[in-house]
Amino acid sequence: MATLKVPITAQDHAQGPESAEVTLVEYGDYECPHCGRAYPIVQQVQEHFGKRLRLVFRNFPLSEMHPHAEAAAEVAEFAGAQGKFWEMHDRLFENQAHLGEALFLDLGEKLKLSTTALRQALEQGAFEARVRADFKGGVRSGVNGTPTFFINGHRHDGSFDFETLVSAIHQAMGTAKSA
Amino acid sequence: MAQSNASNVTPIHGGGILAAGTVAPNFTLHVTPDQTLTLSDLLGRPVILAFYPADWSPVCGDQMALYNEILPEFRKFGAELLGVSVDGAWCHGAFAETRHLHFPLLADFEPKGAVARQYGAYRATDGFCERALFVIDKNGIIAWSYCSPVAVNPGADGILQALEDLPK
Numbered sequence: 106m107a108t109l110k111v112p113i114t115a116q117d118h119a120q121g122p123e124s125a126e127v128t129l130v131e132y133g134d135y136e137c138p139h140c141g142r143a144y145p146i147v148q149q150v151q152e153h154f155g156k157r158l159r160l161v162f163r164n165f166p167l168s169e170m171h172p173h174a175e176a177a178a179e180v181a182e183f184a185g186a187q188g189k190f191w192e193m194h195d196r197l198f199e200n201q202a203h204l205g206e207a208l209f210l211d212l213g214e215k216l217k218l219s220t221t222a223l224r225q226a227l228e229q230g231a232f233e234a235r236v237r238a239d240f241k242g243g244v245r246s247g248v249n250g251t252p253t254f255f256i257n258g259h260r261h262d263g264s265f266d267f268e269t270l271v272s273a274i275h276q277a278m279g280t281a282k283s284a
Numbered sequence: 285m286a287q288s289n290a291s292n293v294t295p296i297h298g299g300g301i302l303a304a305g306t307v308a309p310n311f312t313l314h315v316t317p318d319q320t321l322t323l324s325d326l327l328g329r330p331v332i333l334a335f336y337p338a339d340w341s342p343v344c345g346d347q348m349a350l351y352n353e354i355l356p357e358f359r360k361f362g363a364e365l366l367g368v369s370v371d372g373a374w375c376h377g378a379f380a381e382t383r384h385l386h387f388p389l390l391a392d393f394e395p396k397g398a399v400a401r402q403y404g405a406y407r408a409t410d411g412f413c414e415r416a417l418f419v420i421d422k423n424g425i426i427a428w429s430y431c432s433p434v435a436v437n438p439g440a441d442g443i444l445q446a447l448e449d450l451p452k
Binding site for chain 1: 346347349350352353354357383384385386436437438439440441444
């Protein structure tokens with residue numbers, strides 16, 4: 106079974122305590138419809154487990170297939186550099202059908218980020234290396250499409266509907282306890 | 285079979301495919317309706333041979349689309365990526381165009397699956413290729429091979445590890 110090769114660090118975008126029993130890592134693409142479908146499910150899973158679960162999101166834009174995926178990932182990273190990663194992450198998924206520069210600037214404005222700086226960051230590819238590093242690490246870990254989830258470092262090969270994810274996380278909690 | 289430490293490269297039912305150390309059988313297949321590619325023309329650099337069941341699988345980020353995104357990483361090793369299925373050259377052409385694929389898809393079309401059979405990568409009962417991966421070294425010897433269950437996209441970690449493990 107494929108395992109996560111890049112350890113979670115302070116550079117990662119995480120929600121939930123570091124001490125959580127289970128860490129769920131998602132490799133995702135803001136333009137991928139499956140990731141869009143997974144987005145509310147992951148939120149439900151987070152609600153279900155509360156502080157027992159930590160969520161980490163890493164970029165895996167399939168940019169040959171999804172023309173706005175790379176820019177969207179860079180927009181989220183731009184927001185992240187100013188402490189607003191999750192706000193942007195959520196809004197990008199919630200507006201998945203309208204990804205593009207107009208939306209990016211609009212969201213930047215809504216989150217009170219400098220749109221001049223945002224535009225500049227996109228033009229200069231300021232966050233390209235960061236997104237690429239996530240992608241490469243994902244490839245090395247066996248990410249085989251989007252979204253790919255890792256539960257406590259093990260790739261989740263099952264489907265990502267609520268019940269399946271919850272049960273896989275419960276199983277990991279059992280393993281964590283007995284370990 | 286050469287094994288990397290990557291955890292998803294354990295062969296599950298890979299008994300049938302050609303193993304590491306075997307000379308890669310040479311072949312000539314159509315890339316487009318009027319162009320062919322011969323494996324031995326690529327001697328001198330590593331080749332990734334990716335057999336897959338069929339064009340047009342209905343998922344986003346399918347195996348070929350994923351490899352297309354990872355192409356720059358493969359090219360860092362000077363490796364050539366070749367996709368192989370039993371689909372015809374016209375079908376491959378349409379598929380590659382839609383998915384913006386930047387590597388050749390070979391048509392193992394007539395006689396159907398002949399090359400896949402040579403590599404032990406043909407599912408005779410289904411009439412299509414296994415999801416079988418081969419990394420062939422610059423001398424034409426199979427350095428690593430892996431057969432994934434047909435329903436599981438094997439990703440690329442095994443390929444990258446195998447490329448990295450090639451003698452410099």
